[in-house]
Amino acid sequence: MQAPDLVDVPNIEPDAFERPTTAALLPHAPTHPPRILLLYGFLRERSFSRLQAQEAARLLEAFGTETRIFNPSGLPLPSRMAALDTQPIIADRDRLLPKILTKPS
Numbered sequence: 001m002q003a004p005d006l007v008d009v010p011n012i013e014p015d016a017f018e019r020p021t022t023a024a025l026l027p028h029a030p031t032h033p034p035r036i037l038l039l040y041g042f043l044r045e046r047s048f049s050r051l052q053a054q055e056a057a058r059l060l061e062a063f064g065t066e067t068r069i070f071n072p073s074g075l076p077l078p079s080r081m082a083a084l085d086t087q088p089i090i091a092d093r094d095r096l097l098p099k100i101l102t103k104p105s
Contacts, residue, residue, distance in 0.1 A: 009062050019064050034065040037096060043073050068096065 006012050022030070038057055040049040057067040074089035 006062060009058055012059075012062065017062075019062075032066065036060055036065050036067050038067060038069045039072075040069070041072060070096070 006014050006017060022033075036057075038053040040047065040053040042049050053069050057069055060067050070093060072089075
């Protein structure tokens, strides 16, 4: 197996990196790469959890997955939870989660 391009992940030793194949993981291969939704909870501009989610996305993409990062910055604050269901960002979350949590048939 040819080593992937690891220019964007300098903390990985290329000789020790092996991208897993779908055939090795699943007997019936899906038609798309694995999809992973990454969540973080802090809204600060320099949030450590957001930076961790971004680093995890870079590593997961190097393994051949499709990643999305859910940005919670538009979520209402707990004091405004009564109107939660009407928020557009909640509709985005509700639209994304079933696709990710449902097993492909």
